[in-house]
Amino acid sequence: MHPGGPMPRINKTVVLALLIATSSIFLLFQLYYYRQYVSKNGLHALTGKGYLAGKEAQWHLVKKFLSLAHKFSLPVFLADKASLSLLSQDTVLLKDSQLKEPHCTFLCTNRDFITFGLLGNLWKYDASLLEAAEERGLELLEIRGKDPRLVSMDDLMGSEIPLHLLFRFSSRLVHVVVLYERSGNYLWHGPLRLKTSMDRTFAPFRKLDFGRYAGAYDRPELILTTLDGLDVRIPKNFSRFLKENSNNHFLECRYREAAAFYQLYPDDTSPEAMDFRMKAKSLLHLAARVLTELQVPFWLSSGTCLGWFRQCNIIPYSKDVDLGIWIKDYRHDITQAFQKAGLPLKHKFGKIEDSLELSFQGLDVKLDIFFFYEDGDIVWNGGTQAKSGKKFKYVFPRFSLCWTELLELKVRVPCETLDYVMANYGPDWNVPVKAWDWKSSPPNVQENGVWPIKEWDDVIQVF
Numbered sequence: 010m011h012p013g014g015p016m017p018r019i020n021k022t023v024v025l026a027l028l029i030a031t032s033s034i035f036l037l038f039q040l041y042y043y044r045q046y047v048s049k050n051g052l053h054a055l056t057g058k059g060y061l062a063g064k065e066a067q068w069h070l071v072k073k074f075l076s077l078a079h080k081f082s083l084p085v086f087l088a089d090k091a092s093l094s095l096l097s098q099d100t101v102l103l104k105d106s107q108l109k110e111p112h113c114t115f116l117c118t119n120r121d122f123i124t125f126g127l128l129g130n131l132w133k134y135d136a137s138l139l140e141a142a143e144e145r146g147l148e149l150l151e152i153r154g155k156d157p158r159l160v161s162m163d164d165l166m167g168s169e170i171p172l173h174l175l176f177r178f179s180s181r182l183v184h185v186v187v188l189y190e191r192s193g194n195y196l197w198h199g200p201l202r203l204k205t206s207m208d209r210t211f212a213p214f215r216k217l218d219f220g221r222y223a224g225a226y227d228r229p230e231l232i233l234t235t236l237d238g239l240d241v242r243i244p245k246n247f248s249r250f251l252k253e254n255s256n257n258h259f260l261e262c263r264y265r266e267a268a269a270f271y272q273l274y275p276d277d278t279s280p281e282a283m284d285f286r287m288k289a290k291s292l293l294h295l296a297a298r299v300l301t302e303l304q305v306p307f308w309l310s311s312g313t314c315l316g317w318f319r320q321c322n323i324i325p326y327s328k329d330v331d332l333g334i335w336i337k338d339y340r341h342d343i344t345q346a347f348q349k350a351g352l353p354l355k356h357k358f359g360k361i362e363d364s365l366e367l368s369f370q371g372l373d374v375k376l377d378i379f380f381f382y383e384d385g386d387i388v389w390n391g392g393t394q395a396k397s398g399k400k401f402k403y404v405f406p407r408f409s410l411c412w413t414e415l416l417e418l419k420v421r422v423p424c425e426t427l428d429y430v431m432a433n434y435g436p437d438w439n440v441p442v443k444a445w446d447w448k449s450s451p452p453n454v455q456e457n458g459v460w461p462i463k464e465w466d467d468v469i470q471v472f
Contacts, residue, residue, distance in 0.1 A: 063121075067181055068113040068237060071123060073145050074176055074183045075239055078125075081138055086231050086242035088126035088186060090218045090254060091118040093247045115236045122182035124218050127174070128196075129189040134171060148177040150211050152220075154199045157261055158191060172199035173220055175212050182212050186219040188226065193419040196226045197259060224257035225412040225419055226250070258411040258424060262321040270320050274441055282325035285374065289323045290416040292330050292352075292371040297418055299350050300332075303340055307332045308410055308421040310379055310390075311433060317415045318426050319439060326443050329375040333390065336365065336380045343367070343378075352376060356395070357470040364391020364400055364457070364468075383407075391457065392447060395469050400457040401448060405432045 078085045087093065095115050116123060142149040152173040159168055174185040188196040201220025203209060214220070229244035236243075244250040293313075300307050309317055310333035316324040323330075339361060344354055352369035359365040365380040379390040388408070392401035408423040423429040430438050435452040448454065460468050 063181075064113040064117040066179060067117040067123070068239075070147075070176075070178045070181050070183060071116050071237075072239060073147060073178065074125075075241065077138075077141060077145060077147070077176075080141065081135055082132075083185075084128040084131040085125045085185065086128075086229075086244065087116075087124075087236070088219070088244075088250070088254075089118075089124040090251060091120055092116055092123060092236075093243065093251055096243070096247055113237045116239065116241070117237070120216070121180060121213065122184050122217065124184045124186060126198075127185050127187045129170075129187045132187070142176060146178060148211075150175040150177070150207070152201055152203070152207075154202060156189075157197070157199075158189065160264055170199075173201045177211065184212070184217055184219065190228070191225075191414060191419070192417045193414050194228070195419040196228055198224050198226075218254070223259040223261065224254075225259040226253050226257060227419075256410070260411045260413045260422060260424065260426070262317065262413065262415070264321060267319065267321040270439065276320075276322075277325045285325055285328070286323050286416075288372050288374045289330050290418075292374050292376055293416060293420075294418055295350060295352070295371075296330065296332060296347075296376055297420065299346050299352075300334075300343075303343065303346055305334060305338050305340060305343065306410070306421065307334045307378075308423060309333075309413075309415065311377070313415075314422055314426070315430055315434060315438065317413065317422060318430055321415075323416065324441075329377055330371075331377050331379065333379050333381055336361065336382050339365065339380060347376075354472055356472060358393035358395070359391050359468055360464075364393060364402070366391060366393065381405075392454075393460065393469060394448065395471055398460040398462065398465060398469065399448075400460060402455045402457040403433065403451060404453045404455060405429060 075085075077083075092115050095118075139149050139151075151171055152175070153169040154172045156168050156170045170189070171187055173187065176183040176185070186198045188198050191197045198219060200223050201214065201217070203214070229246065229250050231242045232245045233240060233242050235241070297307075308314070309331070311331035312324055312327040312329070313331040316322055316327065344357070344367065347369050348354060352371055355368040355370040355375060357365075357367055359380075363382075367378045367380075369376040369378075381388050381390045386407060387404050388406075389402050389404045392403065393399070394401075406425070406428050408425045408429055410421045411424040412419055413422050414420070432453045433451055442450070
Protein backbone atom coordinates (compact mmCIF):
# COMPACT_ATOMS: atom_id res chain seq x y z
CA MET A 10 0.00 0.00 0.00
CA HIS A 11 0.97 3.59 -0.63
CA PRO A 12 2.23 5.34 2.48
CA GLY A 13 -0.25 8.16 1.99
CA GLY A 14 -3.20 5.86 1.72
CA PRO A 15 -5.11 4.20 -1.12
CA MET A 16 -4.77 5.73 -4.71
CA PRO A 17 -8.11 7.08 -6.12
CA ARG A 18 -9.42 5.23 -9.17
CA ILE A 19 -9.45 7.33 -12.40
CA ASN A 20 -12.80 7.52 -14.19
CA LYS A 21 -12.36 6.00 -17.67
CA THR A 22 -15.14 8.20 -19.07
CA VAL A 23 -13.30 11.38 -18.06
CA VAL A 24 -10.07 10.15 -19.69
CA LEU A 25 -11.90 9.31 -22.88
CA ALA A 26 -13.58 12.73 -22.94
CA LEU A 27 -10.23 14.48 -22.46
CA LEU A 28 -8.68 12.49 -25.31
CA ILE A 29 -11.59 13.32 -27.64
CA ALA A 30 -11.41 17.02 -26.76
CA THR A 31 -7.64 17.14 -27.30
CA SER A 32 -7.94 15.35 -30.65
CA SER A 33 -10.72 17.68 -31.77
CA ILE A 34 -8.70 20.78 -30.89
CA PHE A 35 -5.69 19.37 -32.75
CA LEU A 36 -7.84 18.56 -35.79
CA LEU A 37 -9.36 22.07 -35.82
CA PHE A 38 -5.86 23.53 -35.65
CA GLN A 39 -4.81 21.40 -38.62
CA LEU A 40 -7.83 22.51 -40.66
CA TYR A 41 -7.12 26.17 -39.85
CA TYR A 42 -3.48 25.77 -40.86
CA TYR A 43 -4.59 23.99 -44.07
CA ARG A 44 -6.84 26.89 -45.09
CA GLN A 45 -4.19 29.48 -44.30
CA TYR A 46 -1.55 27.57 -46.29
CA VAL A 47 -3.81 27.10 -49.31
CA SER A 48 -4.73 30.77 -49.46
CA LYS A 49 -1.09 31.76 -49.25
CA ASN A 50 0.60 29.17 -51.46
CA GLY A 51 -2.09 27.70 -53.69
CA LEU A 52 -3.24 24.13 -54.16
CA HIS A 53 -0.08 23.07 -55.94
CA ALA A 54 1.96 23.39 -52.76
CA LEU A 55 -0.07 20.82 -50.83
CA THR A 56 1.05 17.67 -52.52
CA GLY A 57 4.09 15.88 -53.74
CA LYS A 58 2.20 15.69 -57.05
CA GLY A 59 2.53 19.44 -57.37
CA TYR A 60 2.02 19.48 -61.13
CA LEU A 61 -1.43 17.86 -60.90
CA ALA A 62 -2.56 20.15 -58.11
CA GLY A 63 -1.12 23.08 -60.04
CA LYS A 64 -3.13 22.07 -63.10
CA GLU A 65 -6.25 22.07 -60.99
CA ALA A 66 -5.47 25.56 -59.74
CA GLN A 67 -4.79 26.70 -63.30
CA TRP A 68 -8.11 25.28 -64.51
CA HIS A 69 -10.04 27.10 -61.79
CA LEU A 70 -8.20 30.34 -62.63
CA VAL A 71 -9.12 30.03 -66.32
CA LYS A 72 -12.72 29.26 -65.34
CA LYS A 73 -12.84 32.37 -63.12
CA PHE A 74 -11.38 34.49 -65.92
CA LEU A 75 -13.77 33.19 -68.59
CA SER A 76 -16.69 33.84 -66.25
CA LEU A 77 -15.45 37.41 -65.82
CA ALA A 78 -14.98 37.76 -69.60
CA HIS A 79 -18.55 36.55 -70.17
CA LYS A 80 -19.99 39.02 -67.66
CA PHE A 81 -18.21 41.98 -69.26
CA SER A 82 -18.59 40.72 -72.85
CA LEU A 83 -14.84 40.65 -73.34
CA PRO A 84 -14.13 39.41 -76.91
CA VAL A 85 -11.28 37.10 -75.91
CA PHE A 86 -9.71 34.11 -77.62
CA LEU A 87 -6.99 31.65 -76.70
CA ALA A 88 -3.62 32.99 -77.91
CA ASP A 89 -1.31 30.88 -75.76
CA LYS A 90 1.60 29.37 -77.70
CA ALA A 91 1.96 26.31 -75.48
CA SER A 92 -1.79 25.55 -75.43
CA LEU A 93 -2.36 26.07 -79.16
CA SER A 94 0.64 23.90 -80.01
CA LEU A 95 -1.09 20.99 -78.24
CA LEU A 96 -4.17 21.23 -80.42
CA SER A 97 -5.03 19.27 -83.52
CA GLN A 98 -8.07 19.54 -85.79
CA ASP A 99 -9.40 16.32 -84.23
CA THR A 100 -9.36 17.70 -80.70
CA VAL A 101 -11.13 20.86 -81.83
CA LEU A 102 -13.87 18.92 -83.64
CA LEU A 103 -14.27 16.39 -80.82
CA LYS A 104 -15.38 18.98 -78.27
CA ASP A 105 -14.80 17.27 -74.94
CA SER A 106 -17.81 18.86 -73.19
CA GLN A 107 -19.25 15.41 -72.47
CA LEU A 108 -16.54 14.81 -69.88
CA LYS A 109 -18.06 15.13 -66.42
CA GLU A 110 -14.99 15.63 -64.28
CA PRO A 111 -12.97 18.85 -64.61
CA HIS A 112 -9.61 18.09 -66.17
CA CYS A 113 -6.94 20.19 -67.77
CA THR A 114 -5.00 19.02 -70.79
CA PHE A 115 -4.91 21.99 -73.18
CA LEU A 116 -5.47 25.03 -70.96
CA CYS A 117 -2.95 23.90 -68.37
CA THR A 118 0.68 23.49 -69.31
CA ASN A 119 3.82 23.33 -67.24
CA ARG A 120 3.87 27.14 -67.21
CA ASP A 121 2.42 29.42 -64.53
CA PHE A 122 0.60 31.59 -67.06
CA ILE A 123 -1.79 31.36 -69.99
CA THR A 124 -2.38 33.98 -72.69
CA PHE A 125 -5.60 35.26 -74.24
CA GLY A 126 -6.04 37.85 -76.96
CA LEU A 127 -8.71 40.55 -76.67
CA LEU A 128 -10.13 42.28 -79.77
CA GLY A 129 -9.84 45.92 -78.77
CA ASN A 130 -12.14 47.31 -81.46
CA LEU A 131 -15.01 45.13 -80.14
CA TRP A 132 -14.39 45.98 -76.48
CA LYS A 133 -15.82 48.89 -74.53
CA TYR A 134 -13.59 49.61 -71.53
CA ASP A 135 -15.39 49.33 -68.19
CA ALA A 136 -13.65 50.61 -65.06
CA SER A 137 -15.70 48.25 -62.86
CA LEU A 138 -13.71 45.34 -64.27
CA LEU A 139 -11.15 45.78 -61.50
CA GLU A 140 -13.76 45.55 -58.74
CA ALA A 141 -15.39 42.50 -60.33
CA ALA A 142 -12.01 40.79 -60.62
CA GLU A 143 -11.29 41.43 -56.95
CA GLU A 144 -14.67 39.95 -56.00
CA ARG A 145 -13.53 36.74 -57.68
CA GLY A 146 -10.26 36.78 -55.78
CA LEU A 147 -8.25 37.98 -58.79
CA GLU A 148 -5.62 40.69 -58.70
CA LEU A 149 -5.53 42.86 -61.84
CA LEU A 150 -2.56 44.79 -63.22
CA GLU A 151 -3.34 47.04 -66.18
CA ILE A 152 -0.54 48.20 -68.50
CA ARG A 153 -1.24 51.26 -70.64
CA GLY A 154 0.67 52.90 -73.46
CA LYS A 155 0.40 55.34 -76.34
CA ASP A 156 -2.23 54.77 -79.01
CA PRO A 157 -0.21 54.79 -82.28
CA ARG A 158 -3.40 55.23 -84.30
CA LEU A 159 -3.73 58.74 -82.90
CA VAL A 160 -0.04 59.66 -83.12
CA SER A 161 1.05 61.64 -86.14
CA MET A 162 3.55 64.29 -87.10
CA ASP A 163 0.89 66.87 -86.17
CA ASP A 164 0.21 65.30 -82.77
CA LEU A 165 3.18 63.52 -81.20
CA MET A 166 1.52 63.11 -77.79
CA GLY A 167 -1.34 60.73 -78.55
CA SER A 168 -3.48 59.24 -75.77
CA GLU A 169 -3.00 56.17 -73.61
CA ILE A 170 -4.96 52.96 -74.07
CA PRO A 171 -4.95 49.60 -72.26
CA LEU A 172 -2.34 47.32 -73.85
CA HIS A 173 -2.04 44.40 -71.44
CA LEU A 174 -4.22 43.08 -68.61
CA LEU A 175 -2.74 40.63 -66.11
CA PHE A 176 -5.05 38.66 -63.81
CA ARG A 177 -3.31 36.88 -60.93
CA PHE A 178 -4.63 34.26 -58.55
CA SER A 179 -2.17 32.83 -56.05
CA SER A 180 1.01 32.31 -58.10
CA ARG A 181 -0.77 31.82 -61.43
CA LEU A 182 -1.55 34.30 -64.17
CA VAL A 183 -3.84 35.03 -67.11
CA HIS A 184 -2.15 37.43 -69.52
CA VAL A 185 -4.60 39.31 -71.77
CA VAL A 186 -3.06 40.99 -74.82
CA VAL A 187 -5.25 43.73 -76.29
CA LEU A 188 -5.19 43.64 -80.10
CA TYR A 189 -6.28 46.82 -81.88
CA GLU A 190 -7.28 47.12 -85.52
CA ARG A 191 -5.02 49.41 -87.56
CA SER A 192 -5.76 51.25 -90.79
CA GLY A 193 -3.94 48.56 -92.80
CA ASN A 194 -6.67 46.07 -91.82
CA TYR A 195 -4.47 44.12 -89.41
CA LEU A 196 -4.28 43.66 -85.65
CA TRP A 197 -1.59 45.31 -83.53
CA HIS A 198 -0.53 44.93 -79.91
CA GLY A 199 1.77 47.23 -78.00
CA PRO A 200 4.86 46.44 -75.96
CA LEU A 201 4.60 45.65 -72.27
CA ARG A 202 6.44 48.42 -70.43
CA LEU A 203 6.14 48.76 -66.66
CA LYS A 204 5.81 52.16 -65.05
CA THR A 205 8.35 52.93 -62.32
CA SER A 206 5.77 52.48 -59.54
CA MET A 207 4.57 49.06 -60.73
CA ASP A 208 5.32 45.76 -59.00
CA ARG A 209 7.98 44.01 -61.06
CA THR A 210 7.37 40.74 -59.22
CA PHE A 211 3.68 40.64 -60.18
CA ALA A 212 4.36 38.29 -63.09
CA PRO A 213 7.23 36.44 -64.81
CA PHE A 214 7.39 39.26 -67.37
CA ARG A 215 10.45 37.95 -69.20
CA LYS A 216 8.77 34.60 -69.83
CA LEU A 217 5.52 35.94 -71.31
CA ASP A 218 4.77 35.16 -74.97
CA PHE A 219 3.71 38.71 -75.81
CA GLY A 220 4.98 42.15 -74.86
CA ARG A 221 8.74 42.11 -75.41
CA TYR A 222 8.01 44.35 -78.38
CA ALA A 223 5.00 45.47 -80.40
CA GLY A 224 3.52 42.89 -82.77
CA ALA A 225 1.28 42.69 -85.84
CA TYR A 226 -1.10 39.93 -86.99
CA ASP A 227 -3.56 39.28 -89.75
CA ARG A 228 -7.04 39.16 -88.29
CA PRO A 229 -7.69 35.48 -87.37
CA GLU A 230 -11.02 33.83 -88.00
CA LEU A 231 -12.24 32.58 -84.62
CA ILE A 232 -14.30 29.51 -83.77
CA LEU A 233 -15.97 28.52 -80.52
CA THR A 234 -14.95 25.15 -79.14
CA THR A 235 -14.76 23.32 -75.83
CA LEU A 236 -11.39 22.65 -74.24
CA ASP A 237 -11.01 20.94 -70.88
CA GLY A 238 -14.75 21.38 -70.27
CA LEU A 239 -14.67 25.15 -70.84
CA ASP A 240 -16.10 27.04 -73.81
CA VAL A 241 -13.35 29.09 -75.43
CA ARG A 242 -12.70 30.77 -78.77
CA ILE A 243 -9.56 29.88 -80.69
CA PRO A 244 -8.08 30.87 -84.08
CA LYS A 245 -9.59 28.55 -86.69
CA ASN A 246 -6.20 28.28 -88.38
CA PHE A 247 -4.20 28.03 -85.16
CA SER A 248 -1.14 26.68 -87.00
CA ARG A 249 -0.95 29.88 -89.04
CA PHE A 250 -1.47 31.98 -85.91
CA LEU A 251 1.45 30.22 -84.22
CA LYS A 252 3.61 30.78 -87.29
CA GLU A 253 2.74 34.50 -87.26
CA ASN A 254 3.60 34.64 -83.57
CA SER A 255 7.16 33.57 -84.28
CA ASN A 256 7.70 36.52 -86.62
CA ASN A 257 5.37 39.32 -85.53
CA HIS A 258 7.84 42.05 -84.45
CA PHE A 259 6.39 45.46 -85.38
CA LEU A 260 8.31 48.72 -85.83
CA GLU A 261 6.38 51.96 -85.50
CA CYS A 262 7.05 54.78 -87.93
CA ARG A 263 9.42 57.35 -86.38
CA TYR A 264 6.97 60.27 -86.34
CA ARG A 265 9.08 62.48 -84.10
CA GLU A 266 12.16 62.20 -86.34
CA ALA A 267 9.99 62.63 -89.46
CA ALA A 268 8.51 65.83 -88.04
CA ALA A 269 12.04 67.13 -87.39
CA PHE A 270 13.02 66.23 -90.98
CA TYR A 271 10.11 68.19 -92.40
CA GLN A 272 11.06 71.17 -90.25
CA LEU A 273 14.37 71.28 -92.13
CA TYR A 274 13.04 70.15 -95.51
CA PRO A 275 9.37 71.12 -95.98
CA ASP A 276 7.26 68.50 -97.67
CA ASP A 277 6.47 68.79 -101.37
CA THR A 278 2.72 69.26 -101.56
CA SER A 279 2.56 70.17 -105.23
CA PRO A 280 -0.16 68.52 -107.38
CA GLU A 281 2.54 66.48 -109.13
CA ALA A 282 3.94 65.17 -105.83
CA MET A 283 0.48 64.34 -104.49
CA ASP A 284 -0.40 62.56 -107.72
CA PHE A 285 2.79 60.50 -107.59
CA ARG A 286 2.20 59.47 -103.99
CA MET A 287 -1.36 58.42 -104.78
CA LYS A 288 -0.17 56.28 -107.71
CA ALA A 289 2.73 54.86 -105.68
CA LYS A 290 0.32 53.87 -102.90
CA SER A 291 -1.94 52.12 -105.39
CA LEU A 292 1.04 50.30 -106.93
CA LEU A 293 2.38 49.21 -103.54
CA HIS A 294 -1.01 47.81 -102.50
CA LEU A 295 -1.33 45.95 -105.81
CA ALA A 296 2.20 44.50 -105.52
CA ALA A 297 1.46 43.39 -101.94
CA ARG A 298 -1.71 41.58 -103.03
CA VAL A 299 0.09 39.76 -105.84
CA LEU A 300 3.03 38.65 -103.72
CA THR A 301 0.84 37.71 -100.75
CA GLU A 302 -1.31 35.49 -102.98
CA LEU A 303 1.91 33.83 -104.17
CA GLN A 304 3.05 33.53 -100.53
CA VAL A 305 6.28 35.35 -101.40
CA PRO A 306 7.55 37.49 -98.48
CA PHE A 307 8.94 40.89 -99.45
CA TRP A 308 10.14 44.09 -97.82
CA LEU A 309 10.52 47.79 -98.57
CA SER A 310 13.93 48.37 -100.12
CA SER A 311 16.12 51.21 -101.41
CA GLY A 312 14.33 54.57 -101.74
CA THR A 313 10.97 53.24 -100.55
CA CYS A 314 12.57 51.98 -97.33
CA LEU A 315 14.43 55.29 -96.92
CA GLY A 316 11.17 57.22 -97.32
CA TRP A 317 9.47 55.18 -94.61
CA PHE A 318 12.39 55.41 -92.21
CA ARG A 319 13.19 59.08 -92.77
CA GLN A 320 9.84 60.73 -93.36
CA CYS A 321 7.09 58.12 -92.85
CA ASN A 322 6.07 58.49 -96.47
CA ILE A 323 7.03 57.93 -100.08
CA ILE A 324 9.79 60.23 -101.38
CA PRO A 325 7.97 62.27 -104.04
CA TYR A 326 10.95 62.60 -106.40
CA SER A 327 11.91 58.91 -106.29
CA LYS A 328 9.58 58.04 -109.23
CA ASP A 329 9.38 54.33 -108.39
CA VAL A 330 8.54 51.74 -105.72
CA ASP A 331 11.36 49.44 -104.56
CA LEU A 332 10.86 45.98 -103.01
CA GLY A 333 13.31 43.31 -101.86
CA ILE A 334 12.82 39.52 -102.01
CA TRP A 335 15.14 36.70 -100.95
CA ILE A 336 16.24 34.73 -104.00
CA LYS A 337 15.25 31.51 -102.19
CA ASP A 338 11.64 32.76 -102.31
CA TYR A 339 11.68 33.35 -106.08
CA ARG A 340 8.89 31.69 -108.04
CA HIS A 341 8.83 31.20 -111.80
CA ASP A 342 5.24 32.46 -111.98
CA ILE A 343 5.98 35.87 -110.41
CA THR A 344 6.22 37.65 -113.76
CA GLN A 345 3.02 36.04 -115.03
CA ALA A 346 1.16 36.98 -111.83
CA PHE A 347 2.14 40.65 -112.14
CA GLN A 348 1.25 40.77 -115.81
CA LYS A 349 -2.12 39.19 -115.02
CA ALA A 350 -2.63 41.98 -112.45
CA GLY A 351 -2.07 44.58 -115.18
CA LEU A 352 1.64 45.30 -114.66
CA PRO A 353 3.65 44.48 -117.80
CA LEU A 354 7.31 43.50 -117.47
CA LYS A 355 9.52 46.50 -118.28
CA HIS A 356 12.88 44.78 -117.94
CA LYS A 357 14.50 41.65 -116.59
CA PHE A 358 18.19 41.73 -115.70
CA GLY A 359 20.38 38.87 -114.48
CA LYS A 360 19.36 35.30 -113.79
CA ILE A 361 18.21 33.28 -110.82
CA GLU A 362 21.79 32.30 -109.93
CA ASP A 363 23.15 35.85 -110.17
CA SER A 364 21.90 39.45 -109.87
CA LEU A 365 18.23 38.88 -110.76
CA GLU A 366 16.17 42.06 -110.98
CA LEU A 367 12.63 42.57 -112.29
CA SER A 368 10.92 45.84 -113.20
CA PHE A 369 7.20 46.26 -113.93
CA GLN A 370 5.45 49.29 -115.34
CA GLY A 371 2.61 50.73 -113.32
CA LEU A 372 0.55 53.83 -114.06
CA ASP A 373 3.38 56.36 -114.50
CA VAL A 374 5.20 54.62 -111.62
CA LYS A 375 7.73 51.80 -111.94
CA LEU A 376 7.92 48.80 -109.62
CA ASP A 377 11.47 47.52 -109.08
CA ILE A 378 11.99 44.14 -107.42
CA PHE A 379 15.53 43.34 -106.26
CA PHE A 380 16.43 39.78 -105.34
CA PHE A 381 18.87 39.37 -102.45
CA TYR A 382 21.56 36.72 -102.14
CA GLU A 383 23.10 35.48 -98.88
CA ASP A 384 26.87 35.23 -98.71
CA GLY A 385 28.45 34.58 -95.31
CA ASP A 386 28.16 37.63 -93.08
CA ILE A 387 26.67 39.81 -95.81
CA VAL A 388 23.76 39.87 -98.24
CA TRP A 389 23.69 41.58 -101.61
CA ASN A 390 21.56 42.41 -104.61
CA GLY A 391 22.76 43.00 -108.14
CA GLY A 392 22.41 45.69 -110.79
CA THR A 393 23.01 45.63 -114.53
CA GLN A 394 23.72 48.44 -117.02
CA ALA A 395 21.81 47.51 -120.16
CA LYS A 396 23.95 49.31 -122.74
CA SER A 397 27.33 47.97 -121.50
CA GLY A 398 26.48 44.71 -119.75
CA LYS A 399 28.34 45.91 -116.65
CA LYS A 400 27.38 44.22 -113.40
CA PHE A 401 27.16 45.87 -109.98
CA LYS A 402 26.75 44.49 -106.49
CA TYR A 403 25.14 46.30 -103.51
CA VAL A 404 26.38 44.88 -100.21
CA PHE A 405 24.42 44.99 -96.92
CA PRO A 406 25.01 43.60 -93.42
CA ARG A 407 22.72 40.68 -92.61
CA PHE A 408 19.28 41.65 -91.35
CA SER A 409 16.00 40.16 -90.16
CA LEU A 410 12.53 41.34 -91.13
CA CYS A 411 9.94 43.21 -89.08
CA TRP A 412 6.44 44.48 -89.80
CA THR A 413 5.49 48.13 -90.10
CA GLU A 414 2.79 50.23 -91.73
CA LEU A 415 3.20 52.51 -94.75
CA LEU A 416 0.39 54.13 -96.72
CA GLU A 417 -2.25 52.12 -94.81
CA LEU A 418 -0.52 48.84 -95.64
CA LYS A 419 1.11 46.27 -93.36
CA VAL A 420 4.52 45.61 -94.91
CA ARG A 421 7.94 44.30 -93.89
CA VAL A 422 11.12 46.30 -93.49
CA PRO A 423 14.60 45.29 -92.30
CA CYS A 424 14.49 45.26 -88.47
CA GLU A 425 17.99 46.73 -88.45
CA THR A 426 16.70 49.61 -90.57
CA LEU A 427 19.38 52.15 -89.71
CA ASP A 428 22.18 49.73 -90.68
CA TYR A 429 20.35 48.96 -93.93
CA VAL A 430 19.82 52.62 -94.81
CA MET A 431 23.36 53.59 -93.78
CA ALA A 432 24.79 50.88 -96.05
CA ASN A 433 22.77 52.09 -99.03
CA TYR A 434 22.89 55.87 -98.48
CA GLY A 435 25.79 56.56 -96.14
CA PRO A 436 25.95 58.75 -93.01
CA ASP A 437 24.14 61.63 -94.72
CA TRP A 438 21.02 59.56 -95.45
CA ASN A 439 18.93 62.17 -93.63
CA VAL A 440 19.76 64.83 -96.24
CA PRO A 441 17.65 64.72 -99.44
CA VAL A 442 19.64 64.09 -102.62
CA LYS A 443 17.73 64.43 -105.89
CA ALA A 444 20.68 63.82 -108.24
CA TRP A 445 21.29 60.11 -107.60
CA ASP A 446 23.29 57.80 -109.84
CA TRP A 447 22.48 54.18 -109.05
CA LYS A 448 25.89 53.06 -110.43
CA SER A 449 28.10 55.34 -108.34
CA SER A 450 26.18 57.20 -105.61
CA PRO A 451 25.47 54.32 -103.18
CA PRO A 452 28.41 53.79 -100.79
CA ASN A 453 27.79 50.02 -100.85
CA VAL A 454 28.03 49.59 -104.63
CA GLN A 455 30.83 47.47 -106.10
CA GLU A 456 31.68 46.74 -109.72
CA ASN A 457 31.04 43.05 -110.33
CA GLY A 458 32.39 42.31 -113.80
CA VAL A 459 30.59 42.23 -117.15
CA TRP A 460 28.00 39.82 -118.49
CA PRO A 461 29.41 37.66 -121.33
CA ILE A 462 28.00 38.88 -124.64
CA LYS A 463 26.68 35.40 -125.45
CA GLU A 464 24.39 35.67 -122.36
CA TRP A 465 23.02 39.13 -123.11
CA ASP A 466 19.83 37.84 -124.71
CA ASP A 467 19.00 36.04 -121.48
CA VAL A 468 20.35 38.41 -118.80
CA ILE A 469 19.51 41.78 -120.41
CA GLN A 470 15.88 41.87 -121.48
CA VAL A 471 14.23 45.26 -122.05
CA PHE A 472 10.61 45.47 -123.19
